[in-house]
Structure formats: structure tokens, C-alpha cells
Amino acid sequence: MSYSLSEGAVEIIMSGGEYDGPVIQVLGHKKIQSRGEDRIRLIVSDGKHSHSLALLNSQLNNKVFSGELSNYSVIKVDKYFISSVQKKEEKRVMVILNLTIIAPGAEVGKKLGDPIQWSEDMTSPSYASTTKAEPKPVPTPMSNLSKTTAGINLNSSVLSSQMTHPIASLSPYQNKWVIKARVMNKTAIRTWSNAKGEGKLFSMDLCDESGEIRATAFKNECDKFYDMIQIDKVYYISRCQLKTANKQYTTLKNDYEMTFTADTVVSECMEESNSVPSIKYDFMPISDIADKGPDTILDVIGVCKSASDIQELTAKSTGKLLKKREATLVDSSGGAITLTLWGAEAEKFDGSSNPVVAVKGARLAEFNGSKSLSCLASTIVRVQPDVEEAHRLRGWYDNGGDSMAMVHISARVGQGGGNAEWMTFAEAEERRLGTGDKADYFSLLGVLTFTFADNAVYKACPQEQCNKKLVDQQNGLYRCEKCNREYPNYKYRLLLGATVSDPTGDQRVTAFNESAEVMLGRSAEEVGRLSDYDKAEYGQLLDHVKFKTFVFKFRTKIETYSDEAKLKTVVMSAQPVDYRDANARLVKSIKALSGVEV
């Protein structure tokens, strides 16, 4: 068995060129300490040259500890970057991010070829001309920086020709570095005032291939850099102060954070920087969120099916005036969830064109048994992001996904009724529910067996709290008798008559806006538009929801209309079935009925 190594790759890579997926042999390894962390240094060979300054990304350490990556192994380096370390002089280091083991050491069993040790001064000009080599790094990266003025360097060529340092390598103990990083997120300018003084600041989240870090600019630096720093752009940044990050306040994966100082130099990277990754999302299908606990921090991507207007409220605890907007996101998992946006983010958000929205680091909140996502200050929200999942979702939504029935994870649960025992219609009748002076409430697992399509949606008063049906004045205006006013606009609201059945009987019920939206799987706005502009589709929608099963909570009370006493039953909430819960209830009643443990 012979193994072919990428002869000459070490030389090309170490002299600044690019070599795609070099196949090299591991000749030895050594454990070193870096910032209190174990790092593995590999001695590698391409058959022609060996090189002892190959660092293994710490995530790969286990491959060595487990023996998987033993000496003489032949590996393909799938991903690497070149960094530099300062000892007595600048030294280039190859950091291996990803590798594939082509042949284990035991199988190879010997050193391949007769490699000689490579060193910096072996760099020959011939390689630079035959490869896509970048300009050779200047030996003293910081020497040029003093020539910049005001810290903002508009000509990136000075910095771009230099070697940059991986973010993961930054520490307070070393201040001669330049990073090449993408801005993932930038906060608004915030002011503070406390016993220690006052000021203003903004912060940004930066990332490169090696990791991420938060940087904050205070006062002067806040003014100086705020406009320049733009989300998604790549910058060369140097001369910041590093300090230990308070883990309490950050979700970024870095032990340190940076503070801009008067000496900080920032320069936009003008060339294509595909090597600097953009935000790394870890999207969770919306329907999976139902199983997650409160305070889970997660990423989602979905189409904004609807969004509320801005609501203003006063925080009880702080007395602060808050602005929020709720957007409903849906994805192809068939889940829907409410995302709450706050402050300026809420104000600028426009969901009217059903954009794809990507969210990184939102927090799962639970209120009255209903789950929703809430944005934190650190949450990144991107509207119409240029990522594959966004394009896929766009295609899905525009080609029928929009009419898919959704399980709304944030569906309201009747107050306090979440754990009420379920009843059947027969049991409700037996107990004469609704026949007393006060209304009775009960929950039931039932099937929607009929929907009354006539007048299921109406044009309601646009005022926040008034949901009165408007009178069409036939002149473009609508009159609200309750407000005694005419409006040019209106909001749609649902008032759905339906029949719910269970194995023991059925009941004519009425569902108002929120519960009807859950039952129809559409917003009142959408149903209204269909009713006015696409009667066929409207009819289909009302037809297709038949035989869907929900957990209903009813309010029932006997009422007399023209001498006839009838049970008036209102749907307080309709929830998609949580089958785990449903089965547990079933098992419980089987036990109770049979006296047998199951």
C-alpha cells in the first residue's frame, strides 16, 4: 500500500500560498499549554518538507488523546488558516481546523519519503509566482500602524497585507495583534449614568474562522467608530484592550472581550473575504421548540406570517416605558411561534411582505403555559438574510407553505385551565354544566366537525380595544357605533361558528378571534383578505379545517333566546394536541376505569 502525500504543500502554505486540502503525514505531536488550555502541536510532513509548527484546533485534541490520530497517520487537511506567533521573531503557524484521517498510523507504520525540516528562510520566490500567494507578510506588522491617523484607516492595503491573528488567540497578555473579523451584530448607542459617572457606548460582536468576541466602544471611541462599523462587513482591527469577559452578560464563546481605546485602529477590508465566516446559526425547527424548557437560548429561521402593531407598555419592575412588537414566524416543520421584538428593533421591523427572518440567540419564554421567543439585547435578528435556509424557506412559503396548517406553539392557553381534567360531552351533560347561574368551564379533546363559513370574519373597529363590527358607509368609510366615529380603515376579526364532536356527542360552539385563528391556522387578516378577494380559497380553508383535533377549553352557560333555552358555548382556547400529555391522560383513565396498572 502506498500513500501519496501533497509534496511541496508545506512550502507553499508556509510561504503564504494556498493549497487546497493538502495530504500530509503526522510524524509526531507535543502537548503545549496556551492560555491555560491544552493545545497539540503536530510535526507534519508532505514527504518533501516537515514542519513542526502545525497547531491542532483544540476541538480536535481528542483525536490525539484517543489514539485515532497517531504518529505516521496520513491525513487530509480540510480546513486550516495561517496565524503567526511572536517569539524572538515572527513565526508562521498552520492551525488545522478540520481534517480527515486517510490512513491510521498503525497501517502506514513508517515515515514516508525523506522530508527535510522546513524553515522560513527557505522561502523561494518561485513559489510565490506559481501559486495564488498573497504578498509576503511584512515582518513587523505593527510598524505601519503608527502612520494612520485618528484610528480609522480607510486604506486597508496597509493592514491587509499583514498576517492576522485568530480571534481565539487573543488574550490580555499579548497586545501586538491584528484581527480580520466580520461584524455580526452592533448595538445602538446607549447612555448610562450611575454613581461612577456617565457616558455612552455601543458594542459589537465580531467573528472569524477561529471564534467570536465582543468589542465595546465608549465615549470618544463610541462617536468615532459608530458610523463606520457596519453589520456584516469585515474589518482589520488592532490595538484594543482585552479583559476577562463577565460570562453573566454574554452568550459569545470567548473568555475575553475587547474595549476600543484611543489607539485602536480599524480598517475596512475591501477585498472579498469568504474566509471570514458570517454569522453561524444553529437553526431549530420551530415545531421542535415545543419540547424545550424556558430560558433556552436558540436560533430560528422562519417566514413572518404576521406581525402586530407596536404596543407600548410600562415595565412593572422599573417603570420604564417599553415598546414591543410580536411577529409570528412559521417554517416548514409546520410550527408557528411568536417572536417578541423590543424597542428600536420593534419599531423598524416590517413584517408586511412576509419576509424570512433569521434569529440568533433568542430566549424561550413561557407565560401562562404558552411558549414564545423573546429578543435579548444580544439577539441578532436578520430580515431576508442571504443564507441557504432563507432561500429554501422562501421557496417553500411561496409555493404553498403559506397555506399549510401550523401548530402554533405560542397559542394561548386558557388561564389556569392548562392542567384541568378533560371531560367528554356526555360527562359535561351529566354534570349539567352551564345550567347554573354562573358559567361553567371545561376542557375536552374534540374534533372540529363543522365550520360555518358565513360571516366567519368581519371588519372590526381599528381602535386597539374596540372590536365592534363596522358599518360600511359605501363611501370608503366605515362607521363604528360604539366609538361613534367613521374610519377609512379597519381590522379583520374572526367570529367562527363551528361544531365540535367527541365520541360521546357534539356541541355547537362560537370561537372568537384568537382561538379561531388557532383553529383555522391563519391570521384574521389573511382570512379576511380571502373572504373579500378569493371566495373559493376562503371556502376551501373553512372546509379543510374540518376533522382537525384540538384540546378545547369551553365556557358554557344556558341562555334564552325568544323563549328557547340553549347552551351557549364559547371556545376559550383551542390548542394543538400534545400527544404525550394526551396519552398520559388516557393511561390515567384506563387505570381508573380498569383498576389495572398499565
Place this chain on the structure above:
DNA sequence: CCCCCCCC
């Protein structure tokens, strides 16, 4: 040097 991240 901030560090609040909310409400029904």
C-alpha cells in the same frame, strides 16, 4: 467605564 433585556 456597560451589564437593562422588559409586558400580558
